[in-house]
Amino acid sequence: MNLTIRELILIIISEGGGTIRGKTNIQKKAYFIGELLKEKLGYQPHYYGPYSPAVEDALGDLRGLGFVEERLNGFGGMDKYGFETKRYDYVLTEDGKTIAERLRKSKNAEYQRIKTILDKIKNAGDPDYFTLSIAAKAIYILGIKNRPLHQSEIIEEARSFDWNIPEPVMKKAVKFLTKMDMVKANN
Amino acid sequence: MPRREIRDPVHGFINRSEEEQNIIDIPIFQRLRRIKQLAMAHLVYPGANHTRFEHSLGVMHIAGLMCDVLGIGEEDKTIIRFAALLHDIGHGPFSHVSENILEQFVGKDQTKNADLEEIHELITADIIINNRQIIKILGESRIERIVNILKGRGDPLLTSIISGPIDADKQDYLLRDSYFCGVKYGIFDIERLHNTLKAYNDKGFKYLSISGPDGIHSLEQYILAKYYMTTQVYKHKIRLVTDAMIIRALELGILEDKLTFLADIYQYNNSSKYVNNYCEWDDNRIIHEILKHKSKYAKEIFRRLIDRRLFKNIFKSQINRLPRSIRTTLSNISKPGMSQKRINFEQNIGEAIKIDSRYVIVHSYTIKSVRPKAKDSEGSILVDSEGQKNTFENESTLFKSINAAMQDQYIEVYAPVIYRDDKDKKVKRQEYQEHIKDIIIDHISREN
Numbered sequence: 001m002n003l004t005i006r007e008l009i010l011i012i013i014s015e016g017g018g019t020i021r022g023k024t025n026i027q028k029k030a031y032f033i034g035e036l037l038k039e040k041l042g043y044q045p046h047y048y049g050p051y052s053p054a055v056e057d058a059l060g061d062l063r064g065l066g067f068v069e070e071r072l073n074g075f076g077g078m079d080k081y082g083f084e085t086k087r088y089d090y091v092l093t094e095d096g097k098t099i100a101e102r103l104r105k106s107k108n109a110e111y112q113r114i115k116t117i118l119d120k121i122k123n124a125g126d127p128d129y130f131t132l133s134i135a136a137k138a139i140y141i142l143g144i145k146n147r148p149l150h151q152s153e154i155i156e157e158a159r160s161f162d163w164n165i166p167e168p169v170m171k172k173a174v175k176f177l178t179k180m181d182m183v184k185a186n187n
Numbered sequence: 188m189p190r191r192e193i194r195d196p197v198h199g200f201i202n203r204s205e206e207e208q209n210i211i212d213i214p215i216f217q218r219l220r221r222i223k224q225l226a227m228a229h230l231v232y233p234g235a236n237h238t239r240f241e242h243s244l245g246v247m248h249i250a251g252l253m254c255d256v257l258g259i260g261e262e263d264k265t266i267i268r269f270a271a272l273l274h275d276i277g278h279g280p281f282s283h284v285s286e287n288i289l290e291q292f293v294g295k296d297q298t299k300n301a302d303l304e305e306i307h308e309l310i311t312a313d314i315i316i317n318n319r320q321i322i323k324i325l326g327e328s329r330i331e332r333i334v335n336i337l338k339g340r341g342d343p344l345l346t347s348i349i350s351g352p353i354d355a356d357k358q359d360y361l362l363r364d365s366y367f368c369g370v371k372y373g374i375f376d377i378e379r380l381h382n383t384l385k386a387y388n389d390k391g392f393k394y395l396s397i398s399g400p401d402g403i404h405s406l407e408q409y410i411l412a413k414y415y416m417t418t419q420v421y422k423h424k425i426r427l428v429t430d431a432m433i434i435r436a437l438e439l440g441i442l443e444d445k446l447t448f449l450a451d452i453y454q455y456n457n458s459s460k461y462v463n464n465y466c467e468w469d470d471n472r473i474i475h476e477i478l479k480h481k482s483k484y485a486k487e488i489f490r491r492l493i494d495r496r497l498f499k500n501i502f503k504s505q506i507n508r509l510p511r512s513i514r515t516t517l518s519n520i521s522k523p524g525m526s527q528k529r530i531n532f533e534q535n536i537g538e539a540i541k542i543d544s545r546y547v548i549v550h551s552y553t554i555k556s557v558r559p560k561a562k563d564s565e566g567s568i569l570v571d572s573e574g575q576k577n578t579f580e581n582e583s584t585l586f587k588s589i590n591a592a593m594q595d596q597y598i599e600v601y602a603p604v605i606y607r608d609d610k611d612k613k614v615k616r617q618e619y620q621e622h623i624k625d626i627i628i629d630h631i632s633r634e635n
Contacts, residue, residue: 006515045343045392047569047576056564064553064594065514066507095511141392 001039003110005058007103008033008041011114013068013092014100021073021129022087023059024048028132030055032180033117035139049137059090067096087129124179127172134173139182150183195241197363201248204265206324210272211244213320219243219275221469225364226281227429230495232368232420239275239282245359247272249377253348253355257386257395263345266329270336270349273321274356277311279452279465280473284430288437291523293455306455311337313462344386344393351395352565353380353409361412364420372415380405387569387576399572399582407585410565414589422554428497428601431548432488439545440477440485448476449485484545491603498548501540501619502600506551509598510628517598517627520551535630536600536623548601554593566590598627 001008012029013020020026031050034041042054062068071089092100104111121127127135142153177183191208192200203211210216219239228235250271254264279285289306312334315321322330332341339346348355358377365373383402387394397406420426440446441453452468455461474493477485491497506517520529529549537544566580580586600623606612 044339045394046567047387047389047394048578051567053564053567056566060564060590060594061518061553061596063591064507064596065518066511067514070591095514098511099515 001037001110001113003107003114005030005041005054006062007107007110008114009055009058009062010067010092010096010100010103011111012118013090014097014104015115015118018092018097020090023056023090024133025129026059026090027051027055028129028136029118029121031136031140032121032132033114035182036117036180037113043140045140049133050140062096067093067099069093120180124176125172127176131169131173131176134170135177138173139177193244195245195248197245197359197366198248201244202251203244203247207247207268207272209324210269210321213318213324215314215318215320215466216240216243216273216276218466218469219278221471222278222280222282223470224282224360225368225426226284226433226470227492228368228420228423228426230429230492230497231423231425232370234367234369235364237363237367239278242359242363243272243275245363246274246355249355249358250348252381253384256381256384257344257348259345259386266332266336267345267348269325269329270333271355273315273333274311274337274349275307276314277307277309279307279310280468280470281433284433285437285453287434287521287523288441288453289455291438291526292441292450292453308337309457310455310462310465313457314466317459317462342393344395347395352568353395353406357413358409361409361416364416365412368420370416370420372419373412375409375412376405380409385571387571394569396569396571396576397579399570403570403579403582406565406568406579407583410586410589414593417593418554422552424500425497427550427552427599428500429492431550431601432492432498435546435548436477436485436488436492439488440482443484443545444480444482444486446477446480446482446485449473488546496603498546498601499604499606500599501602501604501616502598502623503620504598504624504627506596506598509624513628518551518553518596520549520598532627532630535626536602539622539626540602540604540619542602542604546603549598550601551596551598553596564590 003011008030009026012026012033016025020029028049030041030052031043033039034043042052043050044052059068063070069091071091073087073089125131174183191205192202195201217240222239223229223235224237224239224242225232225235247268250267251264253259254267259267279289286305286307293306315330315334315337325333335341336346336349339350347353350356358380361373361375362377365371379401383397383405385396385398387396397403437449437453440449451461451464452473474489477489478493480486506514509517516525516528519525520532530544533547533549534544536549537547540547566578566586568579570577570579570582572582580590600619604615604619606615
C-alpha cells in the first residue's frame with residue numbers, strides 16, 4: 001500500500017461523505033482495510049476490538065495540520081449495549097477536502113483500491129460503529145486461533161464478550177463478515 | 188534468591204536479585220553509564236547528567252511494583268523485570284538523538300520485517316539474543332520471552348507494563364528527568380496511580396485498566412506531568428536546538444567529513460560485527476573522536492556545543508497557519524525520506540541570510556511525548572467504574588484538551604547567527620521571520 005496512514009484516514013473520511021461518526025469507526029474501517037490488503041497498521045487487542053496507536057496518532061496529526069476537525073456529538077454515559085455515548089465526529093475541513101481531492105488525483109490507483117474496500121463495507125451493510133467493533137473483535141480473536149471461521153462460532157464468540165448485545169446485532173455482525181467474505185457459512 | 192539494595196534518588200531503595208545483579212555487572216550494561224538520558228540537555232538544565240544506567244534500574248523497579256499490584260505471578264514478574272532492565276541496552280550515543288541518524292542511514296531491507304519498531308529497539312533485540320554473557324545468565328527460553336515482550340508480542344497486560352501509555356519506562360523517566368532537571372513538572376503520585384491499576388480479563392486477553400473515579404484523577408495527574416515535561420523540558424526551545432545540532436553534526440560527519448567510524452556506527456545491519464562495534468561507542472567517545480579527527484563540519488558543531496555557542500532559533504511557525512498546500516511537506520520535512528527537499532530548502536535560506544547552508548537547520552516537530560512512536564495515547568485505557576466499562580478518553584474531559592494541545596505541529600529554523608545587542612536581535616528576528624516565511628511558501632509550493 002503506497003499510502004501513509006494519514007492518507008488512508010483522509011480517504012476513509014472523504015469517502016464517508018466528509019464526516020465519520022466516532023473514532024471507533026475510523027479505527028475499525030482502517031482495521032478491515034489493513035486485514036484485506038494484508039498491511040501492518042500496528043493493531044493490538046483491546047476490549048473494544050483491535051486498536052492501533054499508529055492510526056490514533058495519524059488522526060491526531062491530521063487534526064494538528066488543520067485537515068480534520070473533531071466535533072463533539074452528544075455526551076453522557078453508557079448506552080444499553082455497554083458502549084460509550086459521548087462521541088466525536090471527524091470532519092474534513094475545507095483544507096482537508098482539497099488535500100483529499102489532490103490525493104485522489106495524485107495516487108489514484110491506491111485511492112481506488114481503498115475506495116473499493118470501503119464500498120464493499122458499505123454494500124455489506126455499512127454497520128454502525130459497535131457492530132463494526134464486534135465484527136472486528138471476532139475476526140481478531142478467531143484469527144489468532146488460526147482456523148476456518150464459521151458463522152455459528154462468530155455468534156458464540158460475540159455472545160461471550162460480556163456485552164449485553166441483542167441477537168439481531170450479533171447476527172448483523174456475522175452477516176457483515178459473511179458479505180465481506182471473511183467468514184464461511186455453516187456446513 | 189537474596190535481594191540486594193541500591194540507593195536511588197528517585198525511588199529510594201531499588202532491590203535486585205543475584206541474577207539481575209549479574210546482568211547489571213556485564214560490560215554491555217555498564218556502558219549505559221556513559222550514555223546520558225537526555226543527550227546534551229545539561230546545557231539547559233545543568234543537573235541533567237543522569238544516564239540510561241540508573242533509568243534502566245528505575246524502570247525495572249517500577250515494572251516490579253506494577254506486577255505486584257496487578258497480581259502477576261513470580262515467573263512472569265521475573266521476565267518483566269529483566270525486560271525492563273534491558274529495554275534500553277541498544278540505545279546509541281546521545282540516546283534518542285541517535286535514532287534519527289540510524290533511520291537516515293539504514294538500508295530499507297534491514298528493517299522491512301520490523302513491526303513499526305525503532306532501530307535502537309532492533310539493536311536491543313540483537314544484543315539480548317546474541318550477547319554470550321546475557322545468554323549464559325538468562326538462558327535461551329527466557330531470552331525469547333523477554334524479546335517478545337519488548338517487541339510487544341504476547342499478553343497485552345504484560346507488554347503494556349513495558350511499552351504502553353502508562354508503562355514503567357514513562358513513569359520512571361518523568362520522575363527522574365524532573366528530579367535531575369530541577370523542575371517539578373514531571374512529579375505525579377505514582378503510589379496513587381498504582382493503587383488504581385487493575386487487570387481486566389476478557390476472552391483470554393488481559394487488559395490494563397484503572398478503577399474510576401480515583402484512577403481517572405491519578406491518570407489525569409500523570410498526563411499533566413507528561414504534558415508539562417514535554418512542553419517545558421523535552422521540547423524546550425534550547426533543547427530542540429542542541430538536539431538538532433547533534434543530528435546535523437553526525438550527518439555532516441558521515442556525508443561531508445567522510446568519517447568512516449561514524450558511518451560504521453550509524454549504518455545499521457544486524458550482523459554481529461555491526462552490533463559489537465556499535466556497543467563500543469558512547470557519548471564521550473564520539474565527541475572525543477570527532478574533535479581529534481581532521482573533520483571540518485562535525486568538529487565545528489561539536490566544538491560549539493561544548494562551548495555552548497549554540498545556533499539561534501531564527502524562525503518559528505505553527506504549521507497549520509501556513510498554506511494548506513505545503514503543510515504535509517513541512518510536517519514531514521525532518522523525516523529521513525525528505526532529506527533532499529530539506530537540503531534544497533536550507534540552501535535557499537542559507538543564500539538569503541548569507542550563512543553556509545550546512546549550518547542552517549530546518550526542523551519540524553509535534554508537541555508529543557518524547558517517545559516518537561505512537562504508543563502514548565492514554566485514551567484507550569479502560570476505566571472500570573463499579574462494573575461499567577468505558578475508555579479513559581470518554582471519562583476524562585481534561586484528557587481531550589491536553590491531547591488536542593499535544594498535536595500542534597511546528598516548523599523552526601536554526602542557524603549560527605550573531606546579534607550585536609538586544610535591539611539588533613529584535614530587528615533581525617523580525618526580518619528572518621518574514622523572509623523565511625516567504626521562502627517557505629515560495630520554495631515548497633514550487634517543489635510541490
